[in-house]
Amino acid sequence: MKVRQEIFDTYWRFAAMRQEVFFNKIQNVPPPWTSDPILNTYKFCNAYRASDRVSQYLIKNVIYGENRSQNEEEVILRILLFKIFNKIETWEYLETQIGDYITLSNFDSDVYSNILESAMNLGYVIYTSAYMSCASKEFGYDKKHQNHLALIDKMVVKDRVINPLVKAKTFEDVFHIIQEYPLLGKFMAYQLATDINYSEVINFDENSFTIAGPGAERGIDKCFIDTEGKTYTDIIHWITENQEKEFQRLGLNFQSLWGRPLQAIDCQNLFCETDKYCRAAFPDLKSNRKRIKAKFTPTPQPIDYFYPPKWGINEQVQETLAQRLPPLEIPHLQQLNTNCQQLSLELYSTVNTTFEISNHISKHRKKYKPKTENKKTKDLQNADTEKSQQLCLF
Template sequence: MSCASKEFGYNKKHQNHLALIDKMMVKDNVITRIVKVKSLEEVFNIIQQYPLLGKFMAYQLAIDINYSEIINFDENSFTIAGPGAERGISKCFLDTGGKTYTYIIHWMTENQEQEFQRLGLNFQSLWGRPLQAIDCQNLFCETDKYCREAFPDLKSNRKKIKSKFTSNPQRIDYFYPPKWRINDKVKETLAPRLLQLEIRHLQQINNRNCQQLSLELDFLVKTTPEIPDNISK
């Protein structure tokens, strides 16, 4: 949640945010500094210098920029636990042995395969892409949210969910950062499954809605007891 202070002198929140964008992108041309840095942490440090952006928002923006083509740092080279992740870690571990939140996130990232095997979990990776530090950070945050409803006895400074899920019938067009090199793998995975089910507007399928299609296929397969012979390819 972005900060709502009147840092730039405006009464309305969005006006201060627009002023921040103007300062970063127009007046300071911050992108020229970002493309010259040598690490993801340096990107974070540049962004964190600006008002209205706390350390967690600065980290999220650094990761988003790193998803683009203008910089390309190891995603696991730097991470920060947000407030939700800190609460989630506290709910997952009885004793962290004095380790920092950052250490725990890195440990989870580095040891995920061994832990999946130890626990007998058939984890479905993202077409071969393992969990990154930002993913593990987010998982701890989501665990905290889930526990507020499922295990309310696990006390923390957040007790309720801010908003409930509302279904949206509109299609969301997903695609992955090209540098991950998995968009083609998504299409290859879906191709044989498309031969089994009749999908409307098949000609409109492209890289940008493959994930949504995958979700729809999963639902159809689970809810269709028998696939009729007369379904066309």
């Protein structure tokens, strides 16, 4: 396959920089956590999916929360209900209004629907903006949340989807079981399969199956000029298998997740984030999306990170958290962050302007060089470009 070298290398550099930001934040290092102006300005997901705020809440509070039942059907209900909306505030609003933990015994799609309806009437947005969920009237209701609650009722209560899930032989089988249901689609089914795999209900190798979401497909298309017939899935698997070699090739000190390398789901997500990053870093690169929507804003409360116990890294995580610096008390933190973002943007603009001036001077000088020398230089540049773009990966 042939890569677009600068963009392909950006994929790996972004992963290393984003993970550096992650550890700097954990250790309460004062901002800015990176010298990269784009990362300082815009919001990007973590290099590891399980480290993102919503995934952390799912793992620590929804799946393994203290006083929550570890009965397999209860766990499946909680995962599906939380992830369909994928919003912490929606989950907490439901439990507040119910006055108890969400359980099979108090799950009633009509009651839950009325609670969410009241939230929307108060002006709350009950769904995440991270990805779009299907919104057809599959179960005959006018409102999207009513159909989704009916879907959960069908999966957990009526069909008892737990039975085929625990009998699944492969991670891909889990994906297909979920995908058979309406209102989900391939990408959502893959996300749910991954979330269920965080629990003790199933235990499969995350690298044994993957698919690319729309954002990852755009990122792969930017990184590769010619995939030579390889599928998006093939590329994600190759990236996962060759990560150590690629970090070494670029001399990057990638800080893994306490010894856990990037998994296929993480590499898939990183293609999506690379697509976003390139909109600012390489605005002239052809893309059907031109800008990054979300600006970065710091979260006031640090996260006490916790991962699926079966990964065997929580002891190391706790050791790191115990050694972190005390939080730095900075008045007007939001204003400071805004100033940092503005400075980053100004530096980024200055670098781009300097680069453009340099290019202009270079082009101006070329006009006065002998034609033979000009042609030779151009041929060498083309040869170098062609060589860099045709790095063979397979």
